[in-house]
Amino acid sequence: xxxxxxxxxxxxxxxxxxxxxxxxxxxxxxxxxxxxxxxxxxxxxxxxxxxxxxxxxxxxxxxxxxxxxxxxxxxxxxxxxxxxxxxxxxxxxxxxxxxxxxxxxxxxxxxxxxxxxxxxxxxxxxxxxxxxxxxxxxxxxxxxxxxxxxxxxxxxxxxxxxxxxxxxxxxxxxxxxxxxxxxxxxxxxxxxxxxxxxxxxxxxxxxxxxxxxxxxxxxxxxxxxxxxxxxxxxxxxxxxxxxxxxxxxxxxxxxxxxxxxxxxxxxxxxxxxxxxxxxxxxxxxxxxxxxxxxxxxxxxxxxxxxxxxxxxxxxxxxxxxxxxxxxxxxxxxxxxxxxxxxx
Numbered sequence: 001x002x003x004x005x006x007x008x009x010x011x012x013x014x015x016x017x018x019x020x021x022x023x024x025x026x027x028x029x030x031x032x033x034x035x036x037x038x039x040x041x042x043x044x045x046x047x048x049x050x051x052x053x054x055x056x057x058x059x060x061x062x063x064x065x066x067x068x069x070x071x072x073x074x075x076x077x078x079x080x081x082x083x084x085x086x087x088x089x090x091x092x093x094x095x096x097x098x099x100x101x102x103x104x105x106x107x108x109x110x111x112x113x114x115x116x117x118x119x120x121x122x123x124x125x126x127x128x129x130x131x132x133x134x135x136x137x138x139x140x141x142x143x144x145x146x147x148x149x150x151x152x153x154x155x156x157x158x159x160x161x162x163x164x165x166x167x168x169x170x171x172x173x174x175x176x177x178x179x180x181x182x183x184x185x186x187x188x189x190x191x192x193x194x195x196x197x198x199x200x201x202x203x204x205x206x207x208x209x210x211x212x213x214x215x216x217x218x219x220x221x222x223x224x225x226x227x228x229x230x231x232x233x234x235x236x237x238x239x240x241x242x243x244x245x246x247x248x249x250x251x252x253x254x255x256x257x258x259x260x261x262x263x264x265x266x267x268x269x270x271x272x273x274x275x276x277x278x279x280x281x282x283x284x285x286x287x288x289x290x291x292x293x294x295x296x297x298x299x300x301x302x303x304x305x306x307x308x309x310x311x312x313x314x315x316x317x318x319x320x321x322x323x324x325x326x327x328x329x330x331x332x333x334x335x336x337x338x339x340x341x342x343x
Contacts (some may be wrong), residue, residue, distance in 0.1 A: 010313040026115040109153035119155035128163035153337030203232030203276030235271035
């Protein structure tokens with residue numbers, strides 16, 4: 001299966017809710033959408049009498065992600081969304097901008113499946129999984145809450161950046177990232193969440209996550225998968241992706257770690273000195289989609305291509321058109337060769 005879609009709600013969508021976005025993606029003939037988790041704020045309050053006996057999933061108008069419960073002198077964190085709320089519990093609720101409660105997330109997932117739209121979720125863009133301070137704790141929380149919401153609406157992958165090297169060496173950064181992601185994977189498995197954590201390749205030299213580093217993290221942290229952002233790889237390599245063979249090397253190196261499905265990002269890009277400067281429409285950048293389209297078809301890849309372009313859905317549709325053109329040429333060439341072979 002080859003899917004194309006935008007990173008976020010389409011620009012042409014009249015409504016700005018996630019439901020509007022899913023419906024608009026379908027109307028445009030696209031089959032994927034990456035949900036943007038841009039705000040993560042946590043509030044706390046005591047459980048109301050009428051909420052005792054209910055589960056967090058059943059509370060309307062709130063996304064409760066954790067229950068704090070005191071028994072005698074002991075305080076425990078209850079994170080199962082199927083746990084019954086008890087009198088005296090403190091409820092921690094998330095304000096995300098995606099949905100008001102789990103009931104709405106369920107409905108969004110049902111709608112996406114009905115319209116054959118593959119959903120994924122991208123965490124806030126400024127993350128730090130290499131540190132050991134407050135920002136790293138907040139980043140870990142963002143990934144946990146993102147995993148809960150992704151699971152609830154059937155989004156199979158939570159995509160994240162890793163963060164800056166800072167004062168650490170690349171090796172030290174690697175060790176901390178692996179440690180934090182391994183801890184996170186344990187949290188996901190314990191809660192039986194059906195989501196994969198995806199690490200996106202970075203586009204700047206000071207940010208952890210060139211292709212080799214991402215693949216090494218995925219080797220060491222069980223269950224973590226690579227997310228190929230071709231614009232970032234191209235920028236970090238000083239414009240390294242020019243020919244089909246350049247893309248093929250990336251795909252071949254990644255295959256052992258993706259199992260069946262590739263999740264990728266694509267856009268035009270301006271770059272300088274091995275650093276991404278900004279995304280551009282595909283037609284304006286020196287990164288072309290056609291060589292990747294040839295790899296996709298020749299390898300019969302199961303792949304999702306998310307448009308990160310400023311034109312979002314327009315470039316998602318443009319890539320779909322390019323793929324269809326490449327396929328048409330290949331079919332025509334095969335047909336011509338068969339005819340010539342019969343003569």
